[in-house]
Every structure is written in structure tokens, then in C-alpha cells.
Ligand SMILES: [Zn+2]
């Protein structure tokens with residue numbers, strides 16, 4: 021059965037239509053369906069880093085996986101961008117739709133705990149090097165009391181990284197996997213991962229290669245790349261945790277967002 | 286009688302010791318006394334404005350009152366600084382003390398509503414000029430359901446500006462008066478306004494002129510100036526609303542903070 | 551009589567004559583010499599006057 | 612045999628000889644040619660090797 025709860029993740033790319041997402045959330049709220057909204061904000065991070073003169077780097081793992089280099093200066097920008105800009109913008113948009121929304125990060129009431137990645141490997145000039153000061157982490161737990169209390173009031177938690185690491189300082193975590201972990205922890209009925217691309221792509225450079233039904237297997241799918249790999253991983257984690265309905269949907273259009281949020285059985 | 290609730294405002298000046306404030310809050314929490322923490326962050330605003338190259342201006346009212354010019358660029362910096370930097374720093378410090386704290390602004394669940402000051406007067410080169418695009422406002426209401434829900438869970442709301450204006454956009458509001466209004470709305474037993482100065486001063490340039498007991502009268506006291514004027518106003522508002530115990534205390538020292546938060550009858 | 555550097559416009563409150571210096575700026579508050587109404591310069595070229603908005607209390611942060 | 616540009620240090624796992632180029636940087640991962648252990652260059656002058664930390668999965672944002 022499940023709780024009737026929907027967890028929605030809207031991406032950090034500029035393309036995802038915040039207005040469509042908020043309209044969809046508002047509709048669920050009007051129907052008295054509980055919702056948690058999880059968000060990233062990579063476009064805001066990039067913009068703010070530029071204005072603050074903080075260079076953004078990447079880590080290229082030996083297997084080719086590219087991730088954001090989160091040195092302490094970047095973590096500060098990430099926190100400013102998510103908590104101080106992307107989240108207030110979403111709260112304003114939700115307020116316009118009459119949704120009582122509450123902005124949260126993993127630092128609130130122990131919500132998101134993570135293990136800091138204390139030794140990352142990156143390839144520089146063909147050499148593999150260990151990076152020890154990165155402030156990115158892997159989610160280890162979701163504390164549910166605050167989320168339950170807000171949902172009981174009919175409010176919509178609006179949640180983003182950072183999370184709290186064992187050393188008492190923040191770490192960035194992947195927002196898709198936050199959404200999956202929250203859906204699992206709250207026994208959600210549905211997880212919707214909105215992207216700036218049309219559904220699950222086999223080739224992210226070719227939107228025509230959309231696969232209508234993606235079978236979540238037990239290994240990484242080499243035909244799925246880029247940010248979509250993370251979404252597939254997050255989707256698998258949620259499915260394995262018992263979330264019955266996991267959707268990866270195009271967040272760029274009002275109707276695809278509405279479809280993805282609609283018709284919960 | 287009252288609710289046993291303490292509302293603490295810690296100032297935005299760099300001098301107020303966040304660690305002492307959080308230690309005091311933690312003690313109240315251990316004693317199962319409910320607490321709301323309200324904060325500003327003017328030092329953080331100034332620092333971030335400098336890094337972003339946003340010039341900070343002032344408005345000088347015809348009566349000589351000086352206030353921050355909050356043009357739209359400054360409001361963005363204020364929101365970034367409060368929600369994205371000062372608040373996460375307080376949440377981390379409270380987490381170190383084991384306090385389950387939840388960061389909020391007036392944009393969460395309609396918490397703080399304000400009337401935007403649509404026509405401010407400022408004196409420029411001896412001429413009085415109307416400023417119409419300022420995004421500062423005067424608090425008009427505090428919504429209590431979210432605060433009650435968090436307090437019922439034993440959590441500490443950590444609240445700051447901005448507030449939501451009638452036009453659906455944020456406005457900056459004075460954090461001391463937010464604290465007073467929250468204390469009034471929640472029927473608090475005590476309001477503690479912490480400053481970067483020793484108690485209520487008659488002359489802010491002369492800490493020796495401390496008056497141990499300040500009688501709140503019915504007019505503005507010409508002997509009290511600067512940021513202290515606002516604190517006196519806020520204190521008066523809280524007293525008039527029935528908050529029995531209002532203190533303006535030195536936030537720079539662990540013991541004065543502890544004293545101010547201690548011994549609720 | 552207004553000097554050469556002064557423009558005259560009718561007071562929107564009493565229709566009295568209000569003289570305004572040529573270097574006046576938009577948004578500036580002037581007082582009507584006849585009815586003492588506070589007037590805002592809402593346009594400078596041509597000069598336009600309107601009743602000034604109520605002074606809004608402000609306390610700073 | 613190591614060339615002139617190579618420094619040799621004992622492998623902390625098998626005590627075998629590990630040759631490292633002189634332009635090696637701190638943090639770099641090298642492999643022991645004898646036991647295939649992954650070793651981290653924890654110091655360059657003098658050269659110091661330690662067992663490399665486990666590779667930490669990373670998924671980016
Ligand atoms: Zn007149």
C-alpha cells in the first residue's frame with residue numbers, strides 16, 4: 021500500500037520549470053496528498069561561484085565518472101546557493117500557489133547525515149591522485165521526526181543538501197539520492213525525479229533515443245550516461261527500498277510534470 | 286504565568302558570541318524549556334556584499350534615523366547572508382551542542398508577513414527625496430502553527446528575515462522586532478535581546494554610561510541611540526503585548542549570556 | 551516673483567503657486583508656500599507635482 | 612633498473628622495490644610492480660609510500 025506520499029526531486033539545471041513543479045505540488049496539496057520536494061541548484065551554484073570568483077573544478081575518477089570538486093570554498097558557495105537562493109525562490113513560488121512550504125537542509129534537526137569521502141581519486145594529467153580535503157559525502161541516514169511533524173501539519177518540506185558529516189561540518193551530497201533516501205525512509209508511494217531532459221535517455225546527446233520503459237537491472241547500464249547515471253542509481257535504491265512507483269520524467273514542460281505527479285493509484 | 290517559552294535574539298554584529306548563545310540555548314533545551322532563536326547577520330551581509338561587489342547604502346530619514354538601503358540587489362545579499370550563511374553556521378553550532386534546531390525565514394509557511402515600505406524618505410545633499418523601490422518592510426503578522434509544531438517536537442526554531450510582503454516578494458524586516466513579535470504571538474515568558482554592547486546604553490560611544498535598569502516609557506528616549514533605539518522599541522512592544530520579562534543583555538560574554546537566559550521563574 | 555532658475559507649478563492641494571529650483575530632482579519633496587502641503591516632484595521636465603506619500607517609519611537593521 | 616630520474620622505495624606491503632619518477636606529486640597513486648598493491652605517495656622529499664586508501668565511490672551532483 022504505502023503512505024500516499026510523493027517525493028519529488030527537481031533538478032538544479034536551469035531548464036526544469038520551477039513554476040510547473042510548484043503547480044504540480046500545489047495540486048497534490050489541494051488533494052490532501054502529502055508531498056516532499058527535494059531540490060538541487062547547480063545553475064545557481066555556477067552563477068554564484070562566478071560572481072564570487074570561486075573557481076569550480078571537477079574530479080575525474082579513474083573510471084571516467086566526473087563529479088564536482090567540493091573544496092571548502094565550493095561548499096560555501098553550494099550552501100549559499102541552495103539555502104540562500106534556490107530554496108527561497110522555490111518557497112516564494114510555492115507561496116504564490118498557496119502551498120505552506122518549509123525550507124530545510126540536511127543541517128536541520130539532524131535530517132541528513134553523511135559520511136564524508138575522505139579520500140577521493142582523481143585523474144590529473146594522466147596521473148591518479150588522492151584528494152583528501154573534499155567536502156562531499158555519501159548519505160548514511162535520514163531522520164524522519166521533523167518531516168513527519170511537518171507533513172502532519174499539511175506542510176511541504178522543501179529539502180536540499182548539504183548534509184551533516186561525522187566531523188560536525190557540512191558536506192555536499194547528491195540531491196537525487198537524497199530524494200531516494202527520503203522516499204525510502206518515509207515509505208513513500210512514489211518518487212518522481214524530474215530532469216532537464218526527456219525521460220531516461222540511452223544517449224544524452226540524442227533525445228531521440230528515449231526509452232519509454234527502463235528496466236532497472238543489477239549493474240550500471242553502460243548505455244546511460246552523465247547525470248542520468250545518478251538518477252538510475254537513485255531510482256534503483258528507492259525501488260529496492262520498497263517505493264512502488266519510481267518515475268524519471270521531463271521537468272521542462274508543464275504537462276510532463278503534471279503527468280508525472282498525477283494519477284497516484 | 287505564560288508558556289515558559291524563551292525567545293532569544295542574537296545580533297548580527299560579529300561581537301555576539303554564537304557559541305555562548307548556543308550553549309545557553311542548549312541548557313534550556315536540556316531543561317525541557319522551549320526556546321525560539323531569532324537572528325540577524327549584519328556582519329555577514331557586509332562581508333558578502335563586499336565579496337559580491339554590491340555597494341551597501343544607507344537611508345537617512347529627515348529625523349536623522351539611519352537605516353540600511355535595501356534595494357533589490359541588497360535584498361538578495363541579505364537573503365544569501367542570513368539563510369545561506371549565518372543560519373547554517375548557527376545550526377552547526379547548535380548541532381555541536383546536541384540541539385535539534387530548524388532554520389526558518391519569514392518565507393516558510395507564511396511565517397512572517399510584512400507591509401513593504403513603499404515610500405521612504407531620505408535626505409541626500411540636504412534635500413528630502415522619496416525612495417520607492419526599497420525592499421524593507423514592517424512586520425504585520427506572525428503565523429504560529431509551524432512554530433508550535435516544532436516546539437511540540439522539542440525542536441528549536443532558528444528564525445530570521447526576510448519576511449513575505451503583500452506583493453509576493455521578500456522584504457527585509459528588523460530582526461529585533463521579529464523577536465518581539467514572535468514573543469508576543471507565542472505568549473512567551475521571556476524575551477532576551479542580546480547585543481554587542483553592555484546592556485542598555487545611554488551613550489553608545491561610552492560603555493561606562495550603562496544604566497542598570499531602563500524604564501520603558503511611552504516615547505522614544507533621546508538619550509538612547511543607534512541600534513539600541515530599535516531594541517528599546519522592540520522591548521516595549523513585547524512588554525505591551527504581555528511578555529513579562531524582557532531583557533537587553535550583553536551578548537559578548539558567556540556569563541552575561543548565561544545570566545540573561547537563566548533563572549526563569 | 552520666481553527667479554530665472556525657478557519653475558512654477560500649481561499646488562495639487564490648494565492650486566497655489568509653487569516655485570521649484572531648476573536643479574530639483576525626481577522624487578524630491580518640496581513644501582507648498584501657501585498651504586504647507588508636502589509635495590513630491592514626480593516629473594522634472596515638464597515639472598509635475600503630486601501630494602507626497604505619508605512618511606514611512608523606518609528603523610534599520 | 613631504475614633510471615637516473617627514478618627514486619626507489621620499499622613497498623609497505625611486500626617490501627619489494629618500487630621505482631617512482633622524480634616528477635611524482637604528493638597524493639599520486641602508484642602500483643607496486645611486485646605485489647600490485649596500490650600505493651599513495653605521501654611524501655616526495657624524501658619519498659614516502661603508504662598503502663593507498665580504498666577508492667571512494669563518487670557520483671557527482
Ligand atoms: Zn498648496
Ligand SMILES: [Zn+2]
Pocket residue numbers: 622623624625626627643644645646647648
Ligand atoms: Zn608490493
